Amino acid sequence: MTEERRRRVPRRIREQQIIDVAVRVFSKRGYHAASVDEIAELAGISKPMVYLYLESKEGLFIACLRREADRLVRAFQDAAREAGRPDERLHAGLRAFFAFVAEHRDGWVVLYRQASELSESIAREVALARRAVLSQVAGLVRDGVREEGGDGRVQLREEDADFVAYSLVGAADSLTDWTERHPGQSPDGVALRLMNMVWVGMERVLRGETWSPEHG
Amino acid sequence: MTEERRRRVPRRIREQQIIDVAVRVFSKRGYHAASVDEIAELAGISKPMVYLYLESKEGLFIACLRREADRLVRAFQDAAREAGRPDERLHAGLRAFFAFVAEHRDGWVVLYRQASELSESIAREVALARRAVLSQVAGLVRDGVREEGGDGRVQLREEDADFVAYSLVGAADSLTDWTERHPGQSPDGVALRLMNMVWVGMERVLRGETWSPEHG
Amino acid sequence: MTEERRRRVPRRIREQQIIDVAVRVFSKRGYHAASVDEIAELAGISKPMVYLYLESKEGLFIACLRREADRLVRAFQDAAREAGRPDERLHAGLRAFFAFVAEHRDGWVVLYRQASELSESIAREVALARRAVLSQVAGLVRDGVREEGGDGRVQLREEDADFVAYSLVGAADSLTDWTERHPGQSPDGVALRLMNMVWVGMERVLRGETWSPEHG
Amino acid sequence: MTEERRRRVPRRIREQQIIDVAVRVFSKRGYHAASVDEIAELAGISKPMVYLYLESKEGLFIACLRREADRLVRAFQDAAREAGRPDERLHAGLRAFFAFVAEHRDGWVVLYRQASELSESIAREVALARRAVLSQVAGLVRDGVREEGGDGRVQLREEDADFVAYSLVGAADSLTDWTERHPGQSPDGVALRLMNMVWVGMERVLRGETWSPEHG
DNA sequence: CATGAATGAGTTTTCATTCAT
DNA sequence: GATGAATGAAAACTCATTCAT
Numbered sequence: 055m056t057e058e059r060r061r062r063v064p065r066r067i068r069e070q071q072i073i074d075v076a077v078r079v080f081s082k083r084g085y086h087a088a089s090v091d092e093i094a095e096l097a098g099i100s101k102p103m104v105y106l107y108l109e110s111k112e113g114l115f116i117a118c119l120r121r122e123a124d125r126l127v128r129a130f131q132d133a134a135r136e137a138g139r140p141d142e143r144l145h146a147g148l149r150a151f152f153a154f155v156a157e158h159r160d161g162w163v164v165l166y167r168q169a170s171e172l173s174e175s176i177a178r179e180v181a182l183a184r185r186a187v188l189s190q191v192a193g194l195v196r197d198g199v200r201e202e203g204g205d206g207r208v209q210l211r212e213e214d215a216d217f218v219a220y221s222l223v224g225a226a227d228s229l230t231d232w233t234e235r236h237p238g239q240s241p242d243g244v245a246l247r248l249m250n251m252v253w254v255g256m257e258r259v260l261r262g263e264t265w266s267p268e269h270g
Numbered sequence: 271m272t273e274e275r276r277r278r279v280p281r282r283i284r285e286q287q288i289i290d291v292a293v294r295v296f297s298k299r300g301y302h303a304a305s306v307d308e309i310a311e312l313a314g315i316s317k318p319m320v321y322l323y324l325e326s327k328e329g330l331f332i333a334c335l336r337r338e339a340d341r342l343v344r345a346f347q348d349a350a351r352e353a354g355r356p357d358e359r360l361h362a363g364l365r366a367f368f369a370f371v372a373e374h375r376d377g378w379v380v381l382y383r384q385a386s387e388l389s390e391s392i393a394r395e396v397a398l399a400r401r402a403v404l405s406q407v408a409g410l411v412r413d414g415v416r417e418e419g420g421d422g423r424v425q426l427r428e429e430d431a432d433f434v435a436y437s438l439v440g441a442a443d444s445l446t447d448w449t450e451r452h453p454g455q456s457p458d459g460v461a462l463r464l465m466n467m468v469w470v471g472m473e474r475v476l477r478g479e480t481w482s483p484e485h486g
Numbered sequence: 487m488t489e490e491r492r493r494r495v496p497r498r499i500r501e502q503q504i505i506d507v508a509v510r511v512f513s514k515r516g517y518h519a520a521s522v523d524e525i526a527e528l529a530g531i532s533k534p535m536v537y538l539y540l541e542s543k544e545g546l547f548i549a550c551l552r553r554e555a556d557r558l559v560r561a562f563q564d565a566a567r568e569a570g571r572p573d574e575r576l577h578a579g580l581r582a583f584f585a586f587v588a589e590h591r592d593g594w595v596v597l598y599r600q601a602s603e604l605s606e607s608i609a610r611e612v613a614l615a616r617r618a619v620l621s622q623v624a625g626l627v628r629d630g631v632r633e634e635g636g637d638g639r640v641q642l643r644e645e646d647a648d649f650v651a652y653s654l655v656g657a658a659d660s661l662t663d664w665t666e667r668h669p670g671q672s673p674d675g676v677a678l679r680l681m682n683m684v685w686v687g688m689e690r691v692l693r694g695e696t697w698s699p700e701h702g
Numbered sequence: 703m704t705e706e707r708r709r710r711v712p713r714r715i716r717e718q719q720i721i722d723v724a725v726r727v728f729s730k731r732g733y734h735a736a737s738v739d740e741i742a743e744l745a746g747i748s749k750p751m752v753y754l755y756l757e758s759k760e761g762l763f764i765a766c767l768r769r770e771a772d773r774l775v776r777a778f779q780d781a782a783r784e785a786g787r788p789d790e791r792l793h794a795g796l797r798a799f800f801a802f803v804a805e806h807r808d809g810w811v812v813l814y815r816q817a818s819e820l821s822e823s824i825a826r827e828v829a830l831a832r833r834a835v836l837s838q839v840a841g842l843v844r845d846g847v848r849e850e851g852g853d854g855r856v857q858l859r860e861e862d863a864d865f866v867a868y869s870l871v872g873a874a875d876s877l878t879d880w881t882e883r884h885p886g887q888s889p890d891g892v893a894l895r896l897m898n899m900v901w902v903g904m905e906r907v908l909r910g911e912t913w914s915p916e917h918g
Numbered sequence: 919c920a921t922g923a924a925t926g927a928g929t930t931t932t933c934a935t936t937c938a939t
Numbered sequence: 940g941a942t943g944a945a946t947g948a949a950a951a952c953t954c955a956t957t958c959a960t
Contacts, residue, residue, distance in 0.1 A: 220448040256467060278959065278960080280923090321952065649880060660871055
């Protein structure tokens with residue numbers, strides 16, 4: 055209604071505006087409960103425009119998915135590039151993650167909290183997006199240890215790195231809820247705590263000091 | 271249609287049959303995408319029976335939620351009761367968890383993978399159910415460390431136990447996906463691995479050997 | 487559940503119990519919104535019994551209709567029998583009406599406030615029941631005037647008596663609502679007031695003193 | 703299907719078309735028995751349009767209610783404005799009423815024959831609409847008598863005017879049925895008759911010539 | 919006499935999607 | 940580039956009614 059809105063806006067920008075709104079709505083309501091109507095209204099345009107630009111509800115959701123996954127992957131990469139030592143790299147990655155979630159809660163929810171409810175084609179995209187995130191983490195874990203591996207330590211196999219990556223991402227996701235119940239905690243504080251819990255253990259395990267049910 | 275199906279079944283049994291089916295369907299499709307029609311058909315009865323016994327779609331979902339949460343909580347308790355040392359107790363808990371998920375995948379999905387899409391009243395129930403699970407884990411963590419605390423170690427504060435519990439549940443949930451990509455792994459194997467990664471680190475951290483960005 | 491209810495009750499009595507409840511429910515909810523479920527439950531029996539005794543929802547409603555119409559017609563007749571002069575007869579009829587409504591509000595509602603919503607066969611019954619009530623009133627009006635007619639007055643034709651009867655019943659029904667807004671008023675007071683408004687006019691009109699737009 | 707129907711119709715007009723049809727259907731079937739399906743079909747559009755424009759079945763019904771009440775109230779006001787003497791005013795009002803019902807039978811039924819079956823929120827609206835109608839009539843009665851009151855007559859109290867209004871509206875409503883059984887009668891004829899029956903009596907009563915059981 | 923178990927058919931309502939302008 | 944008008948399809952839920960016991 056306002057002049058601002060009525061002004062003809064170039065396609066690229068409109069698309070981003072729509073996706074911005076869509077991420078919020080998909081995050082709040084979940085894929086199925088979200089309605090294109092609401093998204094169009096909040097974006098200040100008519101439904102046909104949404105369909106013109108994004109093709110379908112699925113197309114819109116996939117666009118959201120990709121953009122948020124890209125942003126998070128980039129955040130990981132930027133963090134890893136700046137840090138030096140392997141452990142610092144992982145720590146930087148975790149910090150980047152919690153910072154991302156703190157700032158883009160909705161994006162994370164769209165990426166990781168859309169349940170089983172999705173159609174075949176969307177499920178594929180979700181899998182891809184999550185895989186991209188997990189790869190980043192697995193990379194941080196694997197490369198880090200590989201460098202240290204020079205001195206004769208037991209190296210992490212692919213599978214192990216993957217195991218750790220899944221654990222970390224799962225833990226991080228869950229801590230996202232923990233944070234809501236402990237509002238004082240800064241993203242960096244959470245990252246440090248998680249680092250402590252995992253890295254220290256990882257080091258020792260790599261050195262061969264494993265835990266077993268029969269140990270004393 | 272078959273005689274078996276047409277036979278009148280007492281309420282208690284029918285209710286369980288309906289819930290059995292519903293857990294499967296809610297797990298596969300998610301709350302919103304699941305249709306009561308499908309659940310009724312798979313249960314071999316008509317929709318009105320579902321409404322007669324379970325009140326509403328929400329009521330049905332909540333019944334599923336509670337039953338699965340109860341089962342999991344009981345699995346934790348049984349496991350903890352049998353084990354002796356604190357670390358063994360946690361290990362037993364983790365084993366119980368992965369065993370549960372291996373056997374009741376659908377139940378776990380209903381419990382932990384229903385996303386943002388839920389109505390106020392359901393969200394409350396979900397929160398309760400998850401809280402019950404987290405409490406069990408936090409209990410295993412806290413009590414375990416408390417016993418060892420006798421020898422002068424730093425004790426885990428409430429908050430820390432909660433932090434670890436959230437991490438563990440999140441990691442375990444995520445590893446649920448990892449398992450699907452590595453079909454050879456037994457639930458017990460996964461539990462042992464996770465135990466190793468976390469417990470060894472926890473012990474050291476409690477002893478004061480923390481990790482920090484500036485350390486060597 | 488209580489022994490009282492469980493006791494096998496002879497058909498006639500059960501039927502009356504069911505109709506008692508049904509009148510209340512039909513009155514409160516209207517024919518369509520009333521549910522056989524609710525009626526059965528309030529009557530303390532199972533639905534099949536309702537169907538066994540009253541055949542169908544329509545049958546149940548018609549039974550209600552007839553019983554309440556009978557009661558009201560009888561009330562009119564009793565009143566008319568006791569009174570002497572024609573005007574007193576009408577007055578007694580009106581008093582009987584308002585007394586009936588005060589005591590059997592639900593019955594009146596079932597008789598006169600079930601709207602157009604009814605099926606062909608019910609509509610027929612409703613028409614019959616209302617006709618019976620109107621006949622009583624028209625009788626009071628007509629007979630009353632006829633007696634007085636002996637002295638040379640203009641007699642009320644069939645049509646006129648009917649006109650007055652419709653007016654009176656409609657007014658009386660409407661005053662039923664007025665009474666609710668003026669709780670102090672006794673049924674007898676209302677009857678007297680209505681009598682005053684109508685009878686005095688009727689007398690004069692019969693004598694030829696009509697009102698016309700052009701009169702002074 | 704025809705081109706006429708397919709043509710896009712602006713909202714305002716469609717809304718009126720829908721309401722037109724809805725008044726007919728609600729009148730014929732009653733609120734509960736009426737189905738939105740039937741209304742949509744008779745209006746030549748699909749159900750979603752009905753919901754888009756009128757919100758819900760309740761919303762649709764309330765829209766009908768308000769429109770018809772407005773129309774009737776306006777008819778009263780127009781009639782009263784034109785007439786001069788108080789008795790003429792009331793007579794004009796009655797004529798307007800019977801003319802309205804003759805032309806908008808369905809509207810009247812929607813206004814006054816929707817029984818006990820209605821939900822809280824609708825009941826409120828119905829009460830409002832009826833109150834509006836009753837106020838018009840009470841106004842005609844009260845104001846009329848007040849003017850004449852100048853010459854020392856007993857004035858009608860609020861309560862009395864209300865009593866008369868309820869009686870008149872109820873009688874008029876009921877005569878609506880009488881008319882159907884006597885098709886020859888013109889609305890104006892009915893109005894005149896009712897006027898005669900009531901006004902002549904009212905005048906006399908105001909003058910103190912009341913009827914009482916004991917009079918001769 | 920009495921009932922718990924069961925259902926076919928219908929209701930209101932919502933949604934993703936498209937057409938005509 | 941933009942939108943108001945329109946719909947097919949499907950969802951949750953309810954109800955009168957009947958069987959088997």
